[in-house]
Amino acid sequence: MRVTTDLWVSALIRRVFSDGGFAAVIKRGATEAGAIFILCRDRMGEIALYGPAPQASYDMAFPDERFFNRLAVKPDEEAVAARLEKEKRFDSDIWVVEIEPGRLPLQELVRLILT
Template identity: 70%
Template sequence: MRVTTDLWVSALLRRVFAAGGFAAVVRRGASEAGAVFVLSRNRLGEVALFGPAPQTTYDSARPDERHFSELYSGDDDAAVEARLDKEKRFDPDIWVVEIEAGQTPPEELLAITTP
């Protein structure tokens, strides 16, 4: 059984805060099954956007784990906002969580896969 998105996001926020970083829910989506997009910002102003990974990347040994793939990396906030606006038009129930993880890389907080 997969945990609700609301619970998963709460756990992500706790992991970020426990690692000495900061996190905020920018957009709250469907509590039970909304897709999650994570915007990671470092102290130099660089931004990385992570979104749900394709279904083919999921591990059958760990079916409950949420997997992410990197959708954007750079310093253009307008490009990130444009991508998120596109996702919101496609699915209005998405979650957007912004994190500044400090010394902890996003790979330690999220299950990131490369397609």
């Protein structure tokens, strides 16, 4: 059984804070099953945007896990805002979480498929 998006995001935020990082929900979406987008900002100010991986990326052995693809690396603020606005027009129930990782890299905080 897959946990709700609300619970998953709450657990992610707790994990980030317990690791010495910072996280905030920028946009709250559907409680049960909203798509999650992660905006990662490092301590040098560089940003990367991650979004849900395509269904073909999911491992049948772990169907309840969430996987993410890198959508944009080192974009400017306007490019990220435009991409998120486009995603909101497509699906108004998305979640946007901004993270500044602590000691652990983002890949260890969430499962990422980097392509």
